[in-house]
Each structure stands twice: as structure tokens, then as C-alpha cells.
Amino acid sequence: MKNITYLLLLSVFVSFAQKEKKSTLKFVAKIENRNSDTLKFMGKNNFSKIIVSDKKGDFTSEFGVEEGFYQLYDGKTYAKIYLKNGYDLVLNMDAKTGYESISYKGKGSMENNFLVHASIESKNYDYDTLLNSDEEVFNRLFDERRTELIANVNGQNLDKTFVENYSKDNEKSANGLKDYYMQSLEAKKMNGSASPDFNFENFKGGTTSLADLKGKYIYIDVWATWCGPCRAEIPFLKEVEEKYEGRNIAFVSLSIDRISDREKWSKFIIEKELGGIQLLAEADWKSKFVKDYKINGIPRFILIGPNGEIISADAPRPSSTGLVELFDGVLNK
Incomplete structure (x- = not known):
């Protein structure tokens, strides 16, 4: 009877310990022509994680994160990446080509491949024309752009939480862009005057x-x-x-x-x-x-x-x- 009781208690303890074990994500990066022997993740609340390449030149790690967007830095290029505990991501990249060569496999790859394509599209978008437009044209182009971005993310079979976070991030960026434009209009009024000293x-x-x-x-x-x-x-x-x-x-x-x-x-x-x-x-x-x-x-x-x-x-x-x-x-x- 004592043995049975002991086994039951041990079973409960092990079960509890397993539940308490923190979830993590697995990350592997295979980078040709790499710029550095380290990869660095940066996120909110001063999050920082550095991975050192192994003898094969690959980067492998397992760690816990708060779900959300992070910056990945390879010594030269910054890339936006979405991390979540439970992901099993494999990144492939040719550093000579840069960000545009990034592709992902594994759990979480759909969301992160979407981010890559979205970033490339954003890079090619003509923001100069948008920011140099008069207010009426700016507001029209701005609304069209925001509608387009919402349609793009909703048209994919992506994780619901990712879509919510991406949409919030886009809205924040859109508001920042509009603030930047209004700041630019104010700044232009200074052109031709004497510069403040420093x-x-x-x-x-x-x-x-x-x-x-x-x-x-x-x-x-x-x-x-x-x-x-x-x-x-x-x-x-x-x-x-x-x-x-x-x-x-x-x-x-x-x-x-x-x-x-x-x-x-x-x-x-x-x-x-x-x-x-x-x-x-x-x-x-x-x-x-x-x-x-x-x-x-x-x-x-x-x-x-x-x-x-x-x-x-x-x-x-x-x-x-x-x-x-x-x-x-x-x-x-």
C-alpha cells in the first residue's frame, strides 16, 4: 500500500513538473557567406539573445520568448522575425544577397515567410512620392496603402494571434508615418531661415x-x-x-x-x-x-x-x- 501511495505521489509530482516546464522555441539558421559568427535577437523589454555558430557554421538554439516581433541581426543586415514558444524554425539565407534571400521552414515558417515578402514589398513601395505629396494626395494614398496592407494579411491562412499582432503593428506604423508626414510639413516651414546653433x-x-x-x-x-x-x-x-x-x-x-x-x-x-x-x-x-x-x-x-x-x-x-x-x-x- 505504501508503495502504491508513493508511486501515485511520484506520478503527480512528475506530471506537475512537466506542466511547470517552460515552453521554448527551436531555432536553426543556415547562412551562406555569413557576415558574422554570431546572430543576435533583440526585442521589447531589452530582450537580447546571442547565438554563436557551431563548427559547421550553423546557428542552433532553443530558448523561451514572449510571443511577438523581434529584430534579428547578423552583423550587417537587420531582419524582422516573429517568435513564439513552440515554433521550430529553420532559416536559410545567403548573406551576399541579404534580407531578400531569407526563407523559412518548419513550424512558424508561414508567418515568417509572409513577413519576408511583406518587408520586400514595403521596401519597394514608393514612400518618397507619398511623403512629398500635398495633404489631399497624401491622405488618399495613405488610406489606399493601409487598406492594401490589411487585405494582404487577412488574405492568408496565418495564425490568428500573428494576424492580430501584425495588424496592430501595422496600425502603429501607419500612425507613425502620418505623424512623420505632419512633422515634415512643419519642418518645411523652416526652409530658408537661419539654422538653430549647436x-x-x-x-x-x-x-x-x-x-x-x-x-x-x-x-x-x-x-x-x-x-x-x-x-x-x-x-x-x-x-x-x-x-x-x-x-x-x-x-x-x-x-x-x-x-x-x-x-x-x-x-x-x-x-x-x-x-x-x-x-x-x-x-x-x-x-x-x-x-x-x-x-x-x-x-x-x-x-x-x-x-x-x-x-x-x-x-x-x-x-x-x-x-x-x-x-x-x-x-x-
Whole structure:
């Protein structure tokens, strides 16, 4: 009788322990021409997970997550990925081709392959035309775009929770885009006026002010190390800096990271081999220069003329073909 009682208690204990065991997801990445020996997952609430490649060069791990969207970074390319406990994902990618070569297999692959295709479609969408339209045209195109995105996700046989989260994320992005457009309209009113001054800490030592750069065109990138869209512009910014090397233009990257994160900012500059003039604002979002330009979203790009006048308070991004057109227009006068 005692043995039976013991076995029953043991059975209950094992059953309880199994229920208490935390669920995880399995992840494998097979990357040709990989950019790094590590993969990094980043998510909300400062979530960070690093996977080191094995002897075969593959990345394999099993870990628990809060269901939702994450950023996957391979040392050069950022990719959006949806993670959920219970997924068994296998990622294949050729790093030479980049994000567009990503494909998934296994449980959770339908949702993540949808994300890949959606991101490629979004990359090819003409946002320049949308953002440079007058308000009436913008509102029409904006509504058409939002309707199209809703139809795309609802037209697939995807996990219900994924669809709900994707729709919420899209709505948040849409609202951010509209806010960005309205901010752009306000910024354009500053064009032609004298630029607010600045005098910020320089990564190479000392400080750099607007007056120090007088006589040059100044292209300012307002960014932060924690900003995904900002980091996505870095490769394009490097290409533009190389293209206009030796011309009468200074490239200034103004970080609004907190002063307490100075070391993180410095380390990022070194690791990513950032060029140009690297400055750190003295009070992040509350810095006078940032407030004077009414910046409430980043990245933000500004072009200032040789005499300190604002040519564009909301200049095209490095990834936009409109930037080269703008630079050639002013530099070849």
C-alpha cells in the first residue's frame, strides 16, 4: 500500500513538473557567406539573445520568448522575425544577397515567410512620392496603402494571434508615418531661415559647433543606437559619404542617446566603423537643437547651407534617390 501511495505521489509530482516546464522555441539558421559568427535577437523589454555558430557554421538554439516581433541581426543586415514558444524554425539565407534571400521552414515558417515578402514589398513601395505629396494626395494614398496592407494579411491562412499582432503593428506604423508626414510639413516651414546653433561633444574629442563648419554644406543625421530604422540607414549613409568624399559637404551624425549611454555610443561607432563627424547631444530629446527643429521622431535628416541657412529641415534619407538629386543640385551650382 505504501508503495502504491508513493508511486501515485511520484506520478503527480512528475506530471506537475512537466506542466511547470517552460515552453521554448527551436531555432536553426543556415547562412551562406555569413557576415558574422554570431546572430543576435533583440526585442521589447531589452530582450537580447546571442547565438554563436557551431563548427559547421550553423546557428542552433532553443530558448523561451514572449510571443511577438523581434529584430534579428547578423552583423550587417537587420531582419524582422516573429517568435513564439513552440515554433521550430529553420532559416536559410545567403548573406551576399541579404534580407531578400531569407526563407523559412518548419513550424512558424508561414508567418515568417509572409513577413519576408511583406518587408520586400514595403521596401519597394514608393514612400518618397507619398511623403512629398500635398495633404489631399497624401491622405488618399495613405488610406489606399493601409487598406492594401490589411487585405494582404487577412488574405492568408496565418495564425490568428500573428494576424492580430501584425495588424496592430501595422496600425502603429501607419500612425507613425502620418505623424512623420505632419512633422515634415512643419519642418518645411523652416526652409530658408537661419539654422538653430549647436555645440556638441565630438567622438574624437572636444566639441563641434555649427560655426566650426561654416562655408560647407552640412548634412545632419539625427539618430540613436537603439533606433532600428536609424541603423538601417547606416550602410546607405556610408555609400553617400564615399560618393561625395572631397566635396564641399560635411556629414554630421548627431546621436540623441542619453549621456549615461556615452560608452555604448562610442563602442557602436567603433564597431560599425562610422565615418563623418560623430556628435552626442547634451540632453537627448530635450537638447535645444532637437527641440528647435521640432524633432519628435528619428531618423531625421537636415541639410544646412554654407552660410548657416536651412536648405531642407527634413531632407531625404540616404536610402532615397532624392538625396543624390538634392546634393547634385546644390553642389553643382
